[in-house]
Amino acid sequence: MHRILVIEDDPAIRGVVRVLLAAEQYRVIEAATSARALIEARSHRPDLLLVDLGLPDGDGIKVIQSVREWSLVPILVLSARAMEAQKVAALDAGADDYVTKPFSAPELLARVRAALRRNARTAEQTPVLQFGEIRVDLGRREAKSPGAEVHLTPLEYRVLESLARHAGMIVTAQQLIREVWGPDRADDTRNLRVCLKNLRQKLEPDPARPQHIVTETGLGYRLRVGEF
Incomplete structure (x- = not known):
């Protein structure tokens, strides 16, 4: 079941969107402010964000920019702002699509399906990595050694995914923390070190x-693996 975070301060519109999405078997998470939206985005890791630009505690574009600092999740803007410059600003901030209010239910659902399909195709292109005899499929989130399954936590998969996006290149600790834990944890290197230690225990021959x-x-970390 796909998780969709609806960021909208108008309870009536939020209710309509919730009913539409729930009828299509999507799990709906709601936020009425930008501050709450960032908390829900980090805690639930939704598959799609629907973002209103006119939020009571800040512009929705700030939400888009903040999320884009650590996530590539599809973002669909729902807004009454119809001027071209405003749409361009939202897209430049990192939004993937823009639906102007008032919107029709079929159009909104079609845009949602399209965004999720694009994201699924991207996931299918995620590499399969080889650590000696251990094979890690990042798209399926499966890790196997000959005759056994290797258990990796969701957090460990996210760290691997971040390293895999820059395979062969140096990734700084700050960049890993920003992409995996979020920009508000930029100085939390301890959890990163623990996660990397656990990954090495599970995946490294020695x-x-x-x-x-x-x-x-003094620089960061580098992923060196075979790739199919």
């Missing part, structure tokens, strides 16, 4: 001498 998840002293 965790004390890692060959695949490599520390580049």
